[in-house]
Amino acid sequence: MTVLLPTESPQPDATQQGAAIPTTNAKLLKFVEEMAARCTPSRVVWANGSAAEYDELCHLMVQTGTFIKLDEAKRPNSYFCRSDPADVARVEQSTFICSERRSDAGPTNNWAEPAEMKDKLAKLFAGCMKGRTMYVIPYSMGPIGSPIAKIGVEVTDSPYVVVNMHIMTRVGTKVLEVLGNSEDFVRGLHSVGAPLDETAADVPWPCNAEHKYICHFPETREIQSFGSGYGGNALLGKKCHALRIASVQARDEGWLAEHMLILKLTSPQGVVKYIAAAFPSACGKTNLAMMEPTLLGWKVETIGDDIAWMKFGADGQLYAINPEAGFFGVAPGTSMKSNPNAMRTITQGAIFTNCAITSDGDVWWEDMTKPAPDHLIDWTRRYWTHKSKRKAAHPNARFTVPAKQCPVIAAEWEDPRGVPISAILFGGRRACVVPLANEALSWQHGTFLGSIMASETTAAAAGKVGALRRDPMAMLPFCGYHMGDYFAHWLKIGKDAPKLEKLPRIFYVNWFRKNAEGKFLWPGYGENGRVLKWVFERVCKPASDTALAVKTAIGYLPKPEAIDRSGLSIDDKNMKELLKVDVEGWLAEIPSIKEHYAKFGDRLPQGLTDELESLEHRLKSNS
Ligand code: GTP
Ligand code: SPV
Ligand code: MN
Numbered sequence: 001m002t003v004l005l006p007t008e009s010p011q012p013d014a015t016q017q018g019a020a021i022p023t024t025n026a027k028l029l030k031f032v033e034e035m036a037a038r039c040t041p042s043r044v045v046w047a048n049g050s051a052a053e054y055d056e057l058c059h060l061m062v063q064t065g066t067f068i069k070l071d072e073a074k075r076p077n078s079y080f081c082r083s084d085p086a087d088v089a090r091v092e093q094s095t096f097i098c099s100e101r102r103s104d105a106g107p108t109n110n111w112a113e114p115a116e117m118k119d120k121l122a123k124l125f126a127g128c129m130k131g132r133t134m135y136v137i138p139y140s141m142g143p144i145g146s147p148i149a150k151i152g153v154e155v156t157d158s159p160y161v162v163v164n165m166h167i168m169t170r171v172g173t174k175v176l177e178v179l180g181n182s183e184d185f186v187r188g189l190h191s192v193g194a195p196l197d198e199t200a201a202d203v204p205w206p207c208n209a210e211h212k213y214i215c216h217f218p219e220t221r222e223i224q225s226f227g228s229g230y231g232g233n234a235l236l237g238k239k240c241h242a243l244r245i246a247s248v249q250a251r252d253e254g255w256l257a258e259h260m261l262i263l264k265l266t267s268p269q270g271v272v273k274y275i276a277a278a279f280p281s282a283c284g285k286t287n288l289a290m291m292e293p294t295l296l297g298w299k300v301e302t303i304g305d306d307i308a309w310m311k312f313g314a315d316g317q318l319y320a321i322n323p324e325a326g327f328f329g330v331a332p333g334t335s336m337k338s339n340p341n342a343m344r345t346i347t348q349g350a351i352f353t354n355c356a357i358t359s360d361g362d363v364w365w366e367d368m369t370k371p372a373p374d375h376l377i378d379w380t381r382r383y384w385t386h387k388s389k390r391k392a393a394h395p396n397a398r399f400t401v402p403a404k405q406c407p408v409i410a411a412e413w414e415d416p417r418g419v420p421i422s423a424i425l426f427g428g429r430r431a432c433v434v435p436l437a438n439e440a441l442s443w444q445h446g447t448f449l450g451s452i453m454a455s456e457t458t459a460a461a462a463g464k465v466g467a468l469r470r471d472p473m474a475m476l477p478f479c480g481y482h483m484g485d486y487f488a489h490w491l492k493i494g495k496d497a498p499k500l501e502k503l504p505r506i507f508y509v510n511w512f513r514k515n516a517e518g519k520f521l522w523p524g525y526g527e528n529g530r531v532l533k534w535v536f537e538r539v540c541k542p543a544s545d546t547a548l549a550v551k552t553a554i555g556y557l558p559k560p561e562a563i564d565r566s567g568l569s570i571d572d573k574n575m576k577e578l579l580k581v582d583v584e585g586w587l588a589e590i591p592s593i594k595e596h597y598a599k600f601g602d603r604l605p606q607g608l609t610d611e612l613e614s615l616e617h618r619l620k621s622n623s
C-alpha cells in the first residue's frame with residue numbers, strides 16, 4: 001500500500017514512508033489530484049493489490065467495528081459485515097446515464113444533462129472525504145494485460161470497497177504497468193458521502209441516507225457514485241464499468257457486454273459446449289454457473305457467474321470472457337442442497353455482508369441449514385431466535401469470494417481468448433405463460449425473446465419485490481444507452497456474424513413456473529442439468545432437426561420425451577404444463593409487449609416489430 005501526501009495538514013515527506021507514487025501517467029495523476037482537491041481526504045493511498053494490503057485493511061475494519069472476524073477454525077480468513085439498513089441493494093431510481101443527448105440514454109434509464117449533474121455532484125463531493133482516507137484502486141476487468149481486458153481506476157473513501165475490489169477485480173501495481181501512459185481507462189469516483197468531523201466517532205457502515213447518486217458519463221468514460229457503499233453502487237468495476245460503460249463501448253466496437261453467466265458443459269462422452277445465460281438479478285445465474293447436474297455423467301464447470309464480454313474470433317465464433325475475478329453472490333437460499341459448489345467456494349477467504357452470525361462465530365442465512373439455529377444475531381444486530389418472525393439475513397445478503405476458490409472453476413476461465421459460445425439462454429421468474437425451455441426460431445427471433453423478457457423483481461434492487469416487469473436481456477438496469485439501439489445492436493451482431501452457422505443458438509428457459517397453489521412446478525437447481533442436456537443435444541444438430549423438438553408458434557419446444565426424466569419423480573401432468581404452448585397466455589401478453597415496444601419509438605428496430613407481428617399471426621392461426 002502506498003501512502004501519499006495528505007491533502008490537508010501536509011506531512012513532511014511522504015516518500016519517507018516508502019511511498020513513491022506508483023505511476024507517471026499524467027492523466028491519472030491529474031485525475032487523482034483533482035479528486036483529492038475536491039474531496040479533501042486526510043490522506044491518499046494507492047492500492048497495490050497485495051495480500052498484505054488486504055489483511056491490513058481487514059484488520060483496520062475489525063478495529064473500527066465495520067468487520068467482525070469469523071471464527072478462524074470454522075471459516076478461516078473470513079469476515080462478516082453489516083451495512084446500514086438504509087443501504088442494502090442497488091438503487092435504480094438514483095442511477096443515471098448522463099449522455100450528452102437525452103435520447104441516447106433512452107426511455108429505460110434516468111437521464112441528466114452531464115454538466116448539470118456534474119455541478120450537482122461537485123457540491124456533494126466537495127469535502128466529502130474529510131477525515132477519511134482516499135484510496136486509489138487501479139483495476140483490470142479481465143486478465144491483466146490481455147487484449148480484451150479494460151482498465152479502470154476507482155477512487156474511494158471506503159476500505160470495504162477496496163477489499164471487495166481486491167476480490168472482484170484484478171487490482172494493483174501491475175495494472176498501472178500495463179496502463180503505462182495510456183489515457184484509456186475508466187475514471188471512477190466513489191464516496192460513501194459521510195465526512196468525518198474531528199470530534200465525531202465513525203459508524204460501522206458510513207453512507208448518506210439522503211443523497212445517493214450512481215452516475216455514468218458514457219462519452220467520457222466516467223463514473224461518479226455518491227452516498228452508498230453497497231455492491232453494484234460502490235464496486236464500480238462491476239455493473240457501472242463492466243456493463244453500463246462497457247455496453248456503450250461494445251456498441252461502438254461491435255461486441256457484446258452482457259449480464260450473463262458463462263458455463264462449460266461436458267457430456268458423458270467428454271464433448272464440451274460453452275453456454276452463456278442472462279437471468280435478471282437474483283434469478284439463478286450463480287446457481288446455474290456452478291451447479292452439480294443430477295444426471296449421471298454430465299458436468300458443469302464455471303467460467304463466470306454475472307458478466308460476459310463476447311466478441312467474434314477469427315474463426316467466426318462468438319467468444320466470451322468473464323471480466324470479473326470473484327463472485328458477489330446472493331447468500332440466502334445458498335445451501336449444500338441448492339448450490340454445494342458455492343458452499344465449498346466460501347469455506348474460507350470470504351467476506352459476508354448482511355448475513356446473520358451464530359454464537360460460535362460463523363455466518364448463517366435463510367435455508368443454509370434446516371432447521372435454523374436456535375439463536376443468532378441477525379443482520380440488524382438484534383437477537384434472533386428460530387421463533388422470530390423476521391428474516392435473520394437480509395434477502396440481498398451477499399458473499400464476496402475469489403473465483404479461483406470455486407472447486408468447479410474451469411481450467412480455462414482466465415483464457416484471454418475466451419471460450420466459444422454455442423448457446424445463449426434467456427430466462428426470468430415467470431409463474432406462468434413461459435415454458436420450461438424453448439428454442440428461438442432464428443437469431444432475430446431470439447433477440448425478440450430476449451427483448452420481451454419479463455421477470456418478477458427481487459431484493460437485489462431497492463423497491464418492491466415480486467412485481468413483474470420487462471427486463472430485456474436482464475439488462476434493464478445495466479444498459480448504458482438507448483435500449484432500442486441496444487436491440488438494433490443485437491440484430492446487427494446476428495447480421496454481421498462472420499459465419500451464420502457458427503452463431504450461438506438462443507433459448508428461453510424458465511425454472512420458476514408455478515402451479516395453482518403457488519408451488520414451483522420444476523425442481524430446479526441440479527435438475528436444470530436436464531434442460532442443459534436438451535440444449536446441448538439441440539446445438540449438436542441443425543435447428544430444423546425434429547428429433548428433439550417440435551416447431552410451434554413460440555419456437556422449437558422440447559418434445560415431452562426429449563427432456564431426460566430418468567431418476568426424477570415429476571408427474572406427467574406437471575411436465576405437460578411445463579412444456580405447453582399457452583396460446584391464450586401469450587395472446588393475452590401481446591398488448592403488454594406492444595406497450596413495452598411503444599416506449600422505444602422509432603428506435604425500435606423493424607426486425608422486432610416483424611417478429612411480434614409474426615408471433616401474433618402464428619398464435620392466432622394456431623388457436
Ligand atoms: P445476481 O448476483 O443478483 O445477478 O443474481 P444471480 O442471477 O446470480 O442469482 P442467484 O443464482 O444467486 O439466485 C438467487 C436465488 O434464486 C437463489 O437464492 C434461489 O433462491 C433462486 N434460484 C436459483 N436457481 C433456482 C432454481 O433453479 N429454481 C428455483 N426455484 N429457484 C432458484
Ligand atoms: C445484481 O444486482 O445483478 C448483482 C448484485 O449482481 S450488484 O453487484 O449489487 O449489482
Ligand atoms: Mn448481477
